[in-house]
Amino acid sequence: MLDVKTLCLGLLxxxxxxxxxxxxDFESLFRHFFPAGYGSIYxxxxxxxxxxxxxxxxxxxxxxxxxxxxxxxxxxxxxxxAAISQLxxxxxxxxxxxxxxxxxxxxxxxxxxxxxxxxxAQLHATVEHIRAIEAEHGADAAPGARFVAGFGAAMATAAAxxxxxxxxxxxxxxxxRQRSGSRAAAGRGRRIxxxx
Amino acid sequence: MLDVKTLCLGLLxxxxxxxxxxxxDFESLFRHFFPAGYGSIYxxxxxxxxxxxxxxxxxxxxxxxxxxxxxxxxxxxxxxxAAISQLxxxxxxxxxxxxxxxxxxxxxxxxxxxxxxxxxAQLHATVEHIRAIEAEHGADAAPGARFVAGFGAAMATAAAxxxxxxxxxxxxxxxxRQRSGSRAAAGRGRRIxxxx
DNA sequence: TGCAGCATGTAATTTGTTACATGATTAA
DNA sequence: TTAATCATGTAACAAATTACATGCTGCA
Numbered sequence: 424m425l426d427v428k429t430l431c432l433g434l435l436x437x438x439x440x441x442x443x444x445x446x447x448d449f450e451s452l453f454r455h456f457f458p459a460g461y462g463s464i465y466x467x468x469x470x471x472x473x474x475x476x477x478x479x480x481x482x483x484x485x486x487x488x489x490x491x492x493x494x495x496x497x498x499x500x501x502x503x504x505a506a507i508s509q510l511x512x513x514x515x516x517x518x519x520x521x522x523x524x525x526x527x528x529x530x531x532x533x534x535x536x537x538x539x540x541x542x543x544a545q546l547h548a549t550v551e552h553i554r555a556i557e558a559e560h561g562a563d564a565a566p567g568a569r570f571v572a573g574f575g576a577a578m579a580t581a582a583a584x585x586x587x588x589x590x591x592x593x594x595x596x597x598x599x600r601q602r603s604g605s606r607a608a609a610g611r612g613r614r615i616x617x618x619x
Numbered sequence: 620m621l622d623v624k625t626l627c628l629g630l631l632x633x634x635x636x637x638x639x640x641x642x643x644d645f646e647s648l649f650r651h652f653f654p655a656g657y658g659s660i661y662x663x664x665x666x667x668x669x670x671x672x673x674x675x676x677x678x679x680x681x682x683x684x685x686x687x688x689x690x691x692x693x694x695x696x697x698x699x700x701a702a703i704s705q706l707x708x709x710x711x712x713x714x715x716x717x718x719x720x721x722x723x724x725x726x727x728x729x730x731x732x733x734x735x736x737x738x739x740a741q742l743h744a745t746v747e748h749i750r751a752i753e754a755e756h757g758a759d760a761a762p763g764a765r766f767v768a769g770f771g772a773a774m775a776t777a778a779a780x781x782x783x784x785x786x787x788x789x790x791x792x793x794x795x796r797q798r799s800g801s802r803a804a805a806g807r808g809r810r811i812x813x814x815x
Numbered sequence: 816t817g818c819a820g821c822a823t824g825t826a827a828t829t830t831g832t833t834a835c836a837t838g839a840t841t842a843a
Numbered sequence: 844t845t846a847a848t849c850a851t852g853t854a855a856c857a858a859a860t861t862a863c864a865t866g867c868t869g870c871a
Contacts, residue, residue, distance in 0.1 A: 659859060
């Protein structure tokens with residue numbers, strides 16, 4: 424399993440950084456597929472330092488809190504490559520949105536539309552965010568970074584298109600069901616009949 | 620936040636079921652966006668029963684373990700509708716795959732191709748699984764169920780297409796970088812230069 | 816003979832999230 | 844003067860995963 428600790432090590436292999444810096448990396452680069460907060464990052468860095476995979480230098484600054492700058496050690500670099508090479512990487516969706524849509528017929532239409540619109544807005548925001556990141560880093564980004572950004576944009580676009588193309592499936596059939604009163608009949612005792 | 624407990628309540632609002640039955644529902648219907656195991660489902664059912672949102676009948680069976688059949692109560696039905704109506708549903712991807720691809724340049728090409736092929740195989744399996752579910756339930760499925768299944772299939776298809784169309788981006792540029800030896804130069808001290 | 820399916824549950828562990836705790840500087 | 848940015852960390856909490864524990868039936 425890939426955890427925040429390993430990803431911190433990976434990000435440090437691109438260059439030195441503080442926990443604060445890494446948080447920003449997580450927010451911009453990994454935002455849509457691997458978020459992490461300070462509560463994960465700081466303990467991760469402490470663990471990496473304990474294991475000798477990173478070194479740490481405290482840098483005092485004038486007028487602001489001191490920074491703890493971490494650098495990957497040769498052993499850390501090896502450990503990271505080994506970690507991502509052994510892994511069978513997972514790709515998991517966790518969607519309350521889809522779970523709720525599964526029960527669309529139990530919601531009133533106003534609420535249903537609000538959720539669909541909210542989801543579309545979020546997906547469009549995701550695409551815009553990714554475009555901004557791409558524009559910022561431009562052609563100097565590593566190929567992996569561009570692949571990942573493109574993937575995210577493609578997924579969000581496809582999701583938005585699917586919702587726009589199929590939302591009527593939820594609201595139109597809903598009306599048909601309500602007219603014929605088939606909802607209650609369909610819901611009651613489905614399992615009993617199947618298993619009798 | 621939507622949890623396994625609430626989803627159990629939702630599934631029970633479609634008809635009575637045992638914990639064992641619900642596990643199967645999670646495996647087939649919610650497999651690709653909200654998986655749950657016995658370790659989540661059984662405690663969830665116990666909790667729902669404690670709160671009076673479901674009732675439970677123990678049914679002895681000949682030659683096999685007894686079943687505990689749960690049914691939603693009127694209060695449970697209300698509670699579920701209230702729960703999904705209050706929610707701002709999330710839609711989160713958690714992808715080790717993308718995280719690893721971000722560091723594609725640190726992997727050897729053999730390993731990289733193995734991961735990409737593995738991911739493609741998994742996506743195709745997902746599409747097939749969804750098609751099988753759709754075929755099984757057919758036109759009698761609730762509109763929400765069809766919307767959700769279609770969504771999953773569309774996402775998996777889009778992901779597979781993206782990978783097939785862009786994988787060369789990872790391997791082709793990789794060779795260019797290795798030839799010019801720019802990898803080490805690009806990796807070292809990126810941050811230092813930016814902040815100097 | 817051995818494995819898959821039926822059926823329930825608990826306990827330990829892992830992981831991450833959220834809230835707490837502190838405090839200076841700078842721009843609006 | 845108010846909020847945001849910089850900067851680090853701990854502790855409590857929530858949630859789900861995994862392993863453990865048990866045992867019968869039916870098929871290959």
